[in-house]
Amino acid sequence: MSIKAGIGFRKDFAEEFLSGSVLKPGFLELAPENWMKIGGYWKKQLNQLAEMYPITAHGLSLSIGSPDELDMDFLKNVKHFLEEYNIEIYSEHLSFSKCDNAHLYDLLPIPFREDAVKHVSQRIKQVQDYLGRQITIENVSYYTPVAAEMDEATFITNVVKEADCKLLLDVNNVFVNAFNHNYDAKTFIENLPLDHVEYIHMAGHTKVSPSLIIDTHGEAIIDPVYELFEWTLERVNQVPVLLERDFNIPEMEEMQNELNNLEAIMTKKWEAKNVIENRNI
């Protein structure tokens, strides 16, 4: 069985996906906000792509950690989009991007607090009830904590367990946060509810100062992140893995090389794991 990694779809290289001449991802991920309620040229492109690749949806604007009320009109459009394209995985960020009725279109850190755990969990449940499915929540990168009263791993774990949702484990985000906040990445991952992991993200980042990394998705994945990824795969079930690249787009061959690298690790780790599990049976 061939194990394929997916890639985040960007308009910058849409033609490449349609021709499939160099990039050969197993699936595409896109942000529903950028693709729902549109028509014309991009709708046609999307329809063609949806016939060629399975699609996962990775949201940006649900703002699950917002103090504001959930935007049910927005959620209605997301639901329609997921159904229209037969999308099984809908993930969102464990962050907030809207407050006091103002959208900021970026991922802001939720205070790691007990009341926030309850608030966010209740909102995830509300979303899951409305969509009629479990959603998948991603650990985000952050550059400063805000009013934290517990550590990040405890916050994520409590939310995932209380909301009974899935976890999108972004390995690069763990690496970035571990560096920026001086903790051990492996210990952090071990403390997460790994049996809830349904999806994995991998990406590159940019070191902007000796003590700060920004999660840019604008560089190639570095070796320590590959190593952390390999280590992580031994601890999670076989799930889809995605390469994110949003800026500083390289030649397609370079992107395919990154997909090949991920797939080689996935194959090595998961095929070995399958063999061992089959022997035990």
Add this chain to the structure above:
Amino acid sequence: MLLKTETYNQQSNFVQYCRDGKEVAILGTNPERLPHYRRLVFNIIKDTLETTFPISFKYIDTEIWDEMVYNYFSSHKCNDPQVWRMPKEFVDFCKAENYTTKFNLPFLNDLLYFEWLEVELYMMEDDTYPQVNSTKDWLKEKIAVNPEHKIIKLEYPVHLEKPFEAANKKGDYFLLLFREKETGKVQFINLSVLFTFLIENIVLAEKTLEEIFNDILYIFGINDLEMLRSEVFKFLEDLKTRGFVLGVHC
């Protein structure tokens, strides 16, 4: 709400800082790293506006543009969850703030509106095309047009001239914008008053050409029906070639 007021206050302060960059006390934050959030968030707004309004951004003085963008993001609460739609709010904001007068940019409202409409038409949801028949008599039937279009009126010819040249030519300018079915590209056509009347009557009143001709003769005081027919047919043929006129309704 399960969220305590104190937690909400921290989130609210954090967001307000990201929007206006003014120092505010936020519990447990690293003051050296907060500015990264302000920069990242503001860049999304700035980049989105520059991409949506390339002509405005190119011709308006950088300091003025930056002030407009800063004012917009710090005092306006962006309402749309889809970031590509957010610039429409910028158009409305600049109009409400009367920036045409404040910054002495008389063309501003028209230019922003025109640039936004190109994006909106390009991205808008597909509309249902009418069933058409190309063999029926154009004169006696109702003409069918591309439903993905807008007819607008501008005070300055920002679609024809560079903004500061357009600023000296205040008047009434009518414009038809539509999206080509096959390519999805947005075309725009400058319209005379008479042709605007013609198109509006075709689209809104759904009258036959014969009926519209009678109205034109009366309203515009034209005596030469043959010349009118000839010019209108030439115009409609051109619009058919371009993909706006589709034929006549079945």
